[in-house]
Amino acid sequence: MLNAELVQQQSDKSTRNDGSDNYPIVDMTPTFPPASSTYGGRAKDHDGQYIAMEDGPDGPVPFSSEDAGYAPSIVSSVMTAEGLADPSGFLIICWVVLIGDMNRGVLFPIMWPLVQDLGGNSVWLGYAVGAFSFGRIIASPGLGKWSIDHGYSKTLVMSTSVMLFGCLLFAQVYRIGSLFFLVFSQVILGVGSATLGVTRAYVAEITATRERTTYIACLTAVQYGGFTVTPFVGSLFIYLFQDQRYKVGFFVFDQYSAAAYFMAVLCVVALFLLMTGFQARYRSKPAMKAKKSSRTMERDEVGGRITWFGLTTYNATLLGCMLLNVSTKGSIGSFETMGISFAQSHFDLNPAVAGTIVSICGAIGVISLLSMGHLGKFLTDVQMIIGGITVCALGIIGFAPLSSVVNGADNATWKYIMGIFMIYGIGYPIGHTAVIGLFSKVVGRRPQGTLQGWFASSGSLARILFPVMSGYIAQYDDITTVFIVLFVNLVISNCFVAINATTLNALST
Numbered sequence: 001m002l003n004a005e006l007v008q009q010q011s012d013k014s015t016r017n018d019g020s021d022n023y024p025i026v027d028m029t030p031t032f033p034p035a036s037s038t039y040g041g042r043a044k045d046h047d048g049q050y051i052a053m054e055d056g057p058d059g060p061v062p063f064s065s066e067d068a069g070y071a072p073s074i075v076s077s078v079m080t081a082e083g084l085a086d087p088s089g090f091l092i093i094c095w096v097v098l099i100g101d102m103n104r105g106v107l108f109p110i111m112w113p114l115v116q117d118l119g120g121n122s123v124w125l126g127y128a129v130g131a132f133s134f135g136r137i138i139a140s141p142g143l144g145k146w147s148i149d150h151g152y153s154k155t156l157v158m159s160t161s162v163m164l165f166g167c168l169l170f171a172q173v174y175r176i177g178s179l180f181f182l183v184f185s186q187v188i189l190g191v192g193s194a195t196l197g198v199t200r201a202y203v204a205e206i207t208a209t210r211e212r213t214t215y216i217a218c219l220t221a222v223q224y225g226g227f228t229v230t231p232f233v234g235s236l237f238i239y240l241f242q243d244q245r246y247k248v249g250f251f252v253f254d255q256y257s258a259a260a261y262f263m264a265v266l267c268v269v270a271l272f273l274l275m276t277g278f279q280a281r282y283r284s285k286p287a288m289k290a291k292k293s294s295r296t297m298e299r300d301e302v303g304g305r306i307t308w309f310g311l312t313t314y315n316a317t318l319l320g321c322m323l324l325n326v327s328t329k330g331s332i333g334s335f336e337t338m339g340i341s342f343a344q345s346h347f348d349l350n351p352a353v354a355g356t357i358v359s360i361c362g363a364i365g366v367i368s369l370l371s372m373g374h375l376g377k378f379l380t381d382v383q384m385i386i387g388g389i390t391v392c393a394l395g396i397i398g399f400a401p402l403s404s405v406v407n408g409a410d411n412a413t414w415k416y417i418m419g420i421f422m423i424y425g426i427g428y429p430i431g432h433t434a435v436i437g438l439f440s441k442v443v444g445r446r447p448q449g450t451l452q453g454w455f456a457s458s459g460s461l462a463r464i465l466f467p468v469m470s471g472y473i474a475q476y477d478d479i480t481t482v483f484i485v486l487f488v489n490l491v492i493s494n495c496f497v498a499i500n501a502t503t504l505n506a507l508s509t
Contacts, residue, residue: 086206090215092278093199094222096156099266100163100193101226104132104336105362106259107170108231109238109355112340114256118179122341126471129337131183133463135190140460144197144453152202156195157274163192164267171260175252190460196223197452204440204452212440217372220433224369227336228362228424231355234259238352314442317507318451320496321439322458324385327493328432330462331392331486335423337467342479345404347416357417364425369433381438381508382501386494388431393490395422400483441508 115125139159147155166188173182199219207215241255253261305313343354375384398419403409436455443451470482497504 086279089278090203090206092273093202094219095273096160096195096270097199097219097223098226099160099263099270100195101223102230102233102266103163103167103189103193103263105227105230106234106237106263108227108336108358109234109340109351110256110259113238113351114174114182115179117174118177118182120179122338122475123468123471124179125341126337126468128179128182128186129333129467130464131186132190132193133333133460133467135187135192136194136196136460137190137457137464139191139194140197140457141453143194144201144451144456147198147201152198153274153278155198156278157271159192159195159198160267160270160274161192163189164264164271166190166192167260167264167267171251171257171264174254174256194456194460196459197454197456200436200440200456201452204443211373212437214373214376216437216440217369217433220429220436221366221369224429224433225362225366228365229359231362232359233262235352235355235359237262313503314507317442317500317503318439320500320504321435321442322455324435324493324497325432325439325455325459326462327489328389328392328428328435328462329459330466331396331490332423332428332432333463333466334470334482334486336463337470338474338479338482339420341474342399343416345406345479346399346402346409347411347413348405349413349416354416357420358424361417361420361424364421365429368426368429372430372433372437375430380505381434381441382497382504384434385431385438385497388427388429388434389490389494389497390427392423392427392431393487393494395419395427396483396490397487398422400480400487402480438504438508442504 111128112125115121115128118124120128143155143159146158166185169181169185169188173185200216203215203219204212237259238255241253241258244254246253251257251261307313307316309316311319339358340351340354343349343357344351347354349357372384379387396419398415402411402415405411439455440452466486469485470479473479473482473485
């Protein structure tokens with residue numbers, strides 16, 4: 001059906017002069033790439049609209065249109081078909097993203113007991129958590145630029161190798177007994193997992209704009225699952241190796257190092273997949289620019305307006321999306337820092353139980369993310385951002401009135417479960433993923449590697465500032481103040497989105 005429509009469109013090409021972009025123009029020549037195709041040599045041009053697949057070691061694989069019943073230009077085209085242009089590549093990208101954030105999730109229930117055993121307090125916990133994001137923030141822009149200049153494959157192999165090294169370093173932290181070494185290993189892990197911008201750019205380039213939020217949501221579901229669902233793995237290692245220590249040659253396995261060695265094995269699997277089954281993409285300069293549709297010209301006109309503070313509306317929108325990323329990522333970063341200690345001090349829960357609760361609510365959050373495609377049929381990205389942030393803010397402020405167990409409080413465990421459910425199960429996954437989808441749509445067909453790198457860095461900046469801030473406030477004031485600050489932060493963010501909803505919708509369609 002689609003093939004027939006495209007053939008008919010090609011035959012009617014000369015009669016269509018209305019600038020409509022409802023249907024793609026496809027060259028039906030028997031060779032690939034066709035003469036008028038935007039595919040070409042591997043030019044590293046930042047103005048390219050389309051991308052070409054990286055050839056394998058034996059060169060391009062010949063294709064016969066008889067194999068699938070479609071013209072080669074349809075099958076090979078990236079941006080002219082619905083769905084994914086490279087399903088196997090997408091799955092490998094998902095695995096890389098998964099293990100990147102599993103380094104947060106698996107170590108989530110381990111971090112606070114480890115800091116305590118090393119003689120640290122909540123301030124050191126904030127530094128340890130923030131160090132991971134510090135590594136990401138210094139590496140993300142460079143990796144984004146590297147992916148444009150050298151391709152995704154080399155970039156991801158290099159970063160995953162660094163991640164493997166970081167896992168091995170973390171496994172030695174308790175053995176060395178230094179809080180400074182813990183912070184250093186977290187920085188290396190952050191550098192190795194600083195590929196969120198790279199992976200999001202890859203997904204943006206293999207999906208059509210109208211379906212991008214759906215696939216970005218799938219990628220974010222994997223990332224979110226890595227962070228929020230896998231704490232049970234860390235809890236399992238605490239349970240199995242508590243007060244136990246086994247030495248096998250150089251390797252020492254205990255409740256802290258076993259999780260790190262487990263992550264190292266997953267990194268080795270990722271390297272194998274990247275080097276044997278992944279074909280990266282290179283951006284290629286188009287032979288000629290297509291005529292802009294009326295919708296695109298209207299969007300360019302809106303984006304080119306100058307704001308009162310001197311930036312174009314387009315640049316101001318990108319900055320606003322990055323600030324939204326800071327706001328939402330920072331809030332979840334604070335819970336990453338204080339979640340286990342809060343569960344202990346206010347609900348008398350041990351780290352294994354608290355980690356399991358977060359894992360269950362995180363699994364629900366993954367389901368929420370996978371439903372984003374369905375929600376997108378009824379709600380815009382802006383509406384999902386406002387709704388998600390609202391639920392997250394209500395979940396946070398619900399913790400503020402609670403007193404600690406030391407002060408004689410007997411808080412019901414369901415209150416902790418309900419708050420974590422609102423934050424991890426509904427609010428953050430939907431609101432933050434909609435921010436990512438909005439940013440990607442605003443960027444449009446421009447090269448996304450560098451911009452997505454800066455976007456990821458803004459989130460990493462939040463995961464540095466907010467955890468450290470939370471640690472200091474909890475140490476020298478009270479954790480209730482942390483919840484109030486986070487609530488106000490999210491309310492201000494929602495006001496920004498509501499006020500600028502018209503512009504955000506115009507630039508993301």
